[in-house]
Every structure is written in C-alpha cells, then in structure tokens.
Amino acid sequence: MTLPSETNEPDQPPGPNKFREKLLSFRRHILPAESPLIVTHDYPDPDCLASAFGVAHLLSFWGVKSSIITFGGFVGRAENRAMIRVLNIPSVPFALTEIKDYDRIILVDSFPNKGNVSLPADARVNAVIDHHPHEPPPDATYFHDIRKNFGATSTIITKYLIEAGCEITPKLATALFYGIKTDTGDMMRRESVPEDIECYKLLFDIMDHRLLSRIENPDRDEEFFRIIHRAVEATYTYEAFGYTYLGNVSTPDYVAEMADLFHSLERLEWMVCSGVFKNHIFFSIRAKTHATAGILAEQIAERHGGSGGGHAKVAAGRIPVTADTVNSILMDFEESMKELFGINKMQPEKLL
Ligand SMILES: [Mn+2]
Structure with a gap:
C-alpha cells in the first residue's frame, strides 16, 4: 500500500x-451559475477560509456575484475570528443553508464524504479543489x-486568480498569504512546493x-488562558512523545491550538492533543520530522x-461518543494511540 502522506512526488509536475x-x-464545470455554494471543512482554518474567499472573488470576476461561503461548526481560534472580521469574509452557517437552493457546489480545502x-x-458536488491526500473515484x-x-x-487558488487575470485586492492577498503562511507553518513544514513560495x-x-498584524495579534478571551493552564496540568510526556487531554472544550479549535503550542516543547517529536466537544472526541497530531501523522x-x-x-506532519480526527460512552471510548482511544506510537510500555512523566 502506498502511504499518501509519505509520497512527496507530484503525479504530474504542474506547470503553468x-x-x-x-x-x-x-470554469466550464461552474458557469453558468445562479447560486453557487462554496463549502469549506467544518471549524475552518485560514487556508480554507482564504480559498473560499478567493473562489468567491473569481466567480464575481466571471460575473457571478451571488456565491455563498458556508461551513459546519464555527470559527473558534481567536486569529481566525479576527481574520473574518478584519477582512470582511462573509459566510452563512451550514445549518442555515438548504442544499437544494444552490445550483453549484464547490468544495475547497476539503473532500466529499471525508x-x-x-x-x-x-449532495451533487460540481468541483473539488484541495491539497489533502484524497483520490477522487475514477468515475467522478x-x-x-x-x-x-x-x-x-x-x-492553488492564487494561481487560478493570476491565470484568470482577476485582480487580487489587498484584503484578498492578506487572506491568501495568511492561508499559505499557517498551512505551511511559515514554510517550516516539509510539504511545500516552489509554487507556495512564488505565491x-x-x-x-x-x-x-x-x-x-491585527489578525496575528488578536484580543483573546479569558477561556484561552484557562485552557493553557488546564493543558499544562494535563500534559504527559513519554520521552519524545507528548500527550494532553483537555476535557470538555468550548471549541474544537483549542485541540489543534494546544497541539501546536505544546509541540514546541523542545524534546518532543510528537504531540497529540485531545478534547471533547459536543458528541465527539477531537484529536490533533503533530510531528517534527516523521511524515506519518495523517496515516x-x-x-x-x-x-x-x-x-x-491530514498531512504528513499535521493531522486530526474525530470519534463519535455519547454521554454514556465518552469515558470508555476515551480510554480505548488513548490505548490505541499508545500502541500505535509504541509507547504503551513507557512510564509517563508529568510536565508539572
Ligand atoms: Mn489547507
């Protein structure tokens, strides 16, 4: 079996x-369109928000001004909330959309049924633009x-805009730049290509x-600092592996955010963070040099x-639970994690 996240070669070198x-x-698949719906993944990050914003601009440049951006969940991370506010990225909650009201469906930074x-x-999807390692079925x-x-x-969206001759406004450029910056970890992560740097x-x-600067230095609510406190107290390390369980969180974004923060602990190669939000255990995995996080x-x-x-070094998942099953599934999840990372025989060390 080929592990998609481990192969870094493009199928075909994508030239201009x-x-x-x-x-x-x-363009042929989307136009003409009366009411396109641009869908990102749930609990969106800057890359998918910027991509959706870029597609909306492109459609508007092609004369379709009525597109709607939507996603399930909500925007939790303070930076991402600031991004939406400062750049005026309009969106409609997915729960308030009726799929049948839209004549085109475009997925960005996400893949159907994943x-x-x-x-x-x-739902009949018309277009998928993504960089996650998924293969469309041959009969798509x-x-x-x-x-x-x-x-x-x-x-990809920046290249489309340039190729189409669509003007990239300062606000749109700020969104796309921030999308590339965050998804490549300031170009630190392995998965970037010359096109990323060019754009x-x-x-x-x-x-x-x-x-x-306003996006990257947002005002934060008190909850953010309480979560850091809780995460510090809950962090265990097993040599180069770190794990923290946040308990119930008010937004699943905290799981990703704390995984990023605690991954910077100097001796860690891996960091896994988990938390419960509504009826799911959410978890995030980070790696520094290994390339199997997504798998x-x-x-x-x-x-x-x-x-x-997810990607080679940044990945995530969610597991459905109920109030009755959450404790036992959480224990099973932690057992699986320790087994897969080969740390089940190690003694954990508390960070504090
Ligand atoms: Mn992305």
Whole structure:
C-alpha cells in the first residue's frame, strides 16, 4: 500500500499550462451559475477560509456575484475570528443553508464524504479543489484539482486568480498569504512546493501588512488562558512523545491550538492533543520530522468508528461518543494511540 502522506512526488509536475487547463475546466464545470455554494471543512482554518474567499472573488470576476461561503461548526481560534472580521469574509452557517437552493457546489480545502464536511453524502458536488491526500473515484464527474504535494489550497487558488487575470485586492492577498503562511507553518513544514513560495512572495507585495498584524495579534478571551493552564496540568510526556487531554472544550479549535503550542516543547517529536466537544472526541497530531501523522490519525479514528487524516506532519480526527460512552471510548482511544506510537510500555512523566 502506498502511504499518501509519505509520497512527496507530484503525479504530474504542474506547470503553468496545467493551471490554465484546470482553470478552464473549472470554469466550464461552474458557469453558468445562479447560486453557487462554496463549502469549506467544518471549524475552518485560514487556508480554507482564504480559498473560499478567493473562489468567491473569481466567480464575481466571471460575473457571478451571488456565491455563498458556508461551513459546519464555527470559527473558534481567536486569529481566525479576527481574520473574518478584519477582512470582511462573509459566510452563512451550514445549518442555515438548504442544499437544494444552490445550483453549484464547490468544495475547497476539503473532500466529499471525508467526515469533516457537513455536506450530505448524496449532495451533487460540481468541483473539488484541495491539497489533502484524497483520490477522487475514477468515475467522478465533478471537476477536481487535488495537489497533495502543495502546502496550501490558497496557493492553488492564487494561481487560478493570476491565470484568470482577476485582480487580487489587498484584503484578498492578506487572506491568501495568511492561508499559505499557517498551512505551511511559515514554510517550516516539509510539504511545500516552489509554487507556495512564488505565491507567498507575490502576495506579500500586494497584501495589507497592518491588517495581517491585527489578525496575528488578536484580543483573546479569558477561556484561552484557562485552557493553557488546564493543558499544562494535563500534559504527559513519554520521552519524545507528548500527550494532553483537555476535557470538555468550548471549541474544537483549542485541540489543534494546544497541539501546536505544546509541540514546541523542545524534546518532543510528537504531540497529540485531545478534547471533547459536543458528541465527539477531537484529536490533533503533530510531528517534527516523521511524515506519518495523517496515516496515524486515520488509523486511530477508524479503529473507533470515527474519521481522521491530514498531512504528513499535521493531522486530526474525530470519534463519535455519547454521554454514556465518552469515558470508555476515551480510554480505548488513548490505548490505541499508545500502541500505535509504541509507547504503551513507557512510564509517563508529568510536565508539572
Ligand atoms: Mn489547507
């Protein structure tokens, strides 16, 4: 079996013409359109928000001004809330949309039926633009541009905008730049291609740096500091592996955010963070040099009836629970995790 996150070679080297062909094909699949719906993954991150914002601009440039951006869940992370506010990215909660009211459905930074998109399984999708390692079925009739070696979907969208001759406004450039910046971990993560850097530089010259500063230094609520306190107390390390369970959280974004923060602990290669939000255990996996985070997230989630996946070094998943099953499933989840990471025989050390 080929492990998608471990292969870094593009299927075909995507040159400029490849973008031109893809853009024209995307246009053919979407136009004419009366009411397109642009769907991101649930609890959206900057890359999917910027990608959706970019697609809305592109459609508007093509004369379709009525597109709607939607996602399930909500935006939790303070930076992402600031991004939406400062850049005026409009969106409608998925729960308030009626799929039948839309004549085109476009997925960005996400893939149909992969567990983290609120789209019903039978929804007819017209286009998928993504960089997660998923393969469209051979008989897929929808447009797809999946570049799993790309650092960010925002890079693909930036290339489309340039290829289409659509103006990239300072606000849109700020969004796309921030999408690439966060998804590539400031270009620190292995999964980035020359196109990511090319777009990063290009957007840098157009964007509004003051707005980016407001996004990256947002006001935070008290809950954020309580979560850090709780995470510090709950963190265990097993040599180069770190784990923290946050308990119930007010937004699943905290799980990803604390995984990022605690992963910076100097001796750690791996960091896993988990927490319960509504009827799911959410978890995030981070790696510094290993490239199997996505595979492990998928394996752990599937063992417990959930869904998971992601990139080589950044991955996540969720497992359904009820009030009655949460404690036993959490224990089983932690056992699976220790087994898969080969730490089940080690003694944990408390951080505090
Ligand atoms: Mn992304």
